[in-house]
Amino acid sequence: MAAARIEFKGSSFTLSVLHLKTATIADIRADLAKKVAQAPDFFYLVPIVVSIDKLNDDIDYQGIKTLIEEFNFTFVGFTGAISKEQRQLIRECGFSFVNTAKANTVKKTVLVEESVAEKPKAVIATPQRDLYTDKIHRGQIRSGQQVYAKDQNLVVIGSVSAGAEVIADGNIHVYGSLRGRAIAGATGHHKAQIYCQKLEAELVSINGNYWLSESMEEHWASPVYIQLTDNELTSSKLI
Amino acid sequence: MARIIVVTSGKGGVGKTTSSAAIGLGLALKGHKVVLIDFDIGLRNLDLIMGCERRVVYDFVNVINGEATLNQALIKDKRVSSLSILPASQTRDKDALNKENVGKVLEDLGKLYDFIICDSPAGIEAGAMMALYYADEAIITTNPEVSSVRDSDRIIGMLASRSRRAELGLEPIKEHLLLTRYSPKRVAEGEMLSVEDVEDILSIPLLGVIPESQAVLKASNAGEPVILDTESDAGQAYQDVIDRLLGETIDFRFLVVEKKGIFSRMFGG
Numbered sequence: 274m275a276a277a278r279i280e281f282k283g284s285s286f287t288l289s290v291l292h293l294k295t296a297t298i299a300d301i302r303a304d305l306a307k308k309v310a311q312a313p314d315f316f317y318l319v320p321i322v323v324s325i326d327k328l329n330d331d332i333d334y335q336g337i338k339t340l341i342e343e344f345n346f347t348f349v350g351f352t353g354a355i356s357k358e359q360r361q362l363i364r365e366c367g368f369s370f371v372n373t374a375k376a377n378t379v380k381k382t383v384l385v386e387e388s389v390a391e392k393p394k395a396v397i398a399t400p401q402r403d404l405y406t407d408k409i410h411r412g413q414i415r416s417g418q419q420v421y422a423k424d425q426n427l428v429v430i431g432s433v434s435a436g437a438e439v440i441a442d443g444n445i446h447v448y449g450s451l452r453g454r455a456i457a458g459a460t461g462h463h464k465a466q467i468y469c470q471k472l473e474a475e476l477v478s479i480n481g482n483y484w485l486s487e488s489m490e491e492h493w494a495s496p497v498y499i500q501l502t503d504n505e506l507t508s509s510k511l512i
Numbered sequence: 513m514a515r516i517i518v519v520t521s522g523k524g525g526v527g528k529t530t531s532s533a534a535i536g537l538g539l540a541l542k543g544h545k546v547v548l549i550d551f552d553i554g555l556r557n558l559d560l561i562m563g564c565e566r567r568v569v570y571d572f573v574n575v576i577n578g579e580a581t582l583n584q585a586l587i588k589d590k591r592v593s594s595l596s597i598l599p600a601s602q603t604r605d606k607d608a609l610n611k612e613n614v615g616k617v618l619e620d621l622g623k624l625y626d627f628i629i630c631d632s633p634a635g636i637e638a639g640a641m642m643a644l645y646y647a648d649e650a651i652i653t654t655n656p657e658v659s660s661v662r663d664s665d666r667i668i669g670m671l672a673s674r675s676r677r678a679e680l681g682l683e684p685i686k687e688h689l690l691l692t693r694y695s696p697k698r699v700a701e702g703e704m705l706s707v708e709d710v711e712d713i714l715s716i717p718l719l720g721v722i723p724e725s726q727a728v729l730k731a732s733n734a735g736e737p738v739i740l741d742t743e744s745d746a747g748q749a750y751q752d753v754i755d756r757l758l759g760e761t762i763d764f765r766f767l768v769v770e771k772k773g774i775f776s777r778m779f780g781g
């Protein structure tokens with residue numbers, strides 16, 4: 274018997290989602306330009322799903338797709354909790370509609386709860402993202418160098434110089450001084466955190482929310498960790 | 513085997529050529545066979561500082577192109593016979609050098625000398641990369657100010673990624689920090705970074721601290737490397753650098769503002 278030469282299988286991936294709070298193309302372009310400028314290499318050809326959750330009607334689907342591609346992302350499709358009619362419309366315009374895993378989870382939860390009294394732990398557990406492994410970099414990261422931990426946390430045993438850039442999809446730990454730029458949760462992970470022994474950074478960013486040096490006054494030159502609380506960066510002393 | 517040492521910085525005008533000349537001559541005065549190579553193609557400064565500019569017939573590029581032999585191009589120093597200078601070309605541009613030919617020249621020189629000192633051009637482009645490519649050791653010349661330190665940091669990154677040793681996965685280039693034009697007074701006044709600041713940022717071993725000194729300009733104009741001015745603070749600081757390069761442990765000098773002179777102390781001034 275000849276083996277099948279192609280096969281369809283389901284797999285889950287972690288994709289970046291761009292959440293739109295406006296449908297005005299010019300505004301989206303302006304904000305995207307700012308974000309992408311922070312780490313142009315890093316965003317290059319990254320697959321992007323656009324969430325239109327928070328938008329009313331009157332969406333220029335083609336315009337949004339073109340804009341996304343203008344910034345060298347790979348456009349995947351639209352997502353969001355929207356009406357059946359709107360989904361139909363998106364398909365008619367020739368775009369995919371992508372269901373989020375969360376939406377499925379919610380459905381499942383309800384199903385399970387109907388039949389069993391006990392809360393299903395497995396379903397509540399957050400997706401694989403909390404299980405990032407570590408990429409370990411030994412030695413100082415110098416001005417002009419960039420280290421990216423794709424789908425990983427980044428552990429730097431040494432300092433990050435001014436003019437250097439560290440990026441991780443997970444957390445960033447710097448066992449030394451952080452003087453350059455640190456971008457954690459780079460592909461959209463609001464729980465990501467940044468730890469360092471001495472905060473003297475040019476920029477820190479978690480899930481797209483960033484601080485420049487001037488915002489770090491409170492804990493400047495201290496051992497700190499930085500996290501996102503209600504979409505705001507906050508810093509706390511480590512010791 | 514010869515030690516190939518590049519004197520580099522990223523930023524321009526920080527004292528690479530001054531240091532190359534002082535260190536080259538200093539090592540030769542200790543009896544070592546030394547050749548100084550000017551990699552700053554198109555500018556040609558080293559021969560001026562060494563005081564041999566009128567004796568340049570052929571240059572590094574001529575040798576690279578096979579237009580002259582090494583023997584024809586090397587200029588013997590008039591003060592110390594174990595020192596030679598391979599001058600840069602003033603007329604060619606920096607693309608005249610290529611890895612293969614430079615490697616060949618360094619190999620030939622390695623058979624004749626104990627130390628090969630490469631005076632790098634400023635910047636991080638081809639010329640500077642060529643000067644550091646074959647190095648075993650690097651003297652990272654830095655002034656105590658932010659932009660110079662930043663550029664040095666950049667260069668240290670390149671030593672670790674763009675050198676032959678990096679490409680072949682050999683033991684990394686040995687790094688030495690040389691802080692030049694250091695003025696303890698301006699450090700005390702908060703106008704300059706301190707030795708500790710720079711060490712903290714770059715975290716590589718300190719080879720020497722050369723004070724800002726009138727003697728350097730005087731030496732350059734006379735074509736007599738400042739190490740010959742044994743009375744001067746800069747000359748003595750370079751002498752310490754030589755001793756450290758040769759493996760001695762020597763305390764650092766000229767790091768604090770000069771105490772009052774002996775007379776004012778005696779008379780309680």
Ligand SMILES: Nc1ncnc2c1ncn2[C@@H]1O[C@H](COP(=O)(O)OP(=O)(O)OP(=O)(O)O)[C@@H](O)[C@H]1O
Nearest residue numbers: 524525526527528529530634693723724725728729
């Ligand atoms: N310790 C010092 N005290 C005072 N002046 C100094 C000192 N060291 C260097 N200088 C002066 O700084 C200037 C630049 O020095 P030098 O030419 O050695 O730098 P360089 O790094 O080789 O420059 P370039 O990048 O152009 O090759 C010269 O005028 C020199 O006299």
Ligand SMILES: [Mg+2]
Nearest residue numbers: 528529552557
């Ligand atoms: Mg020079």
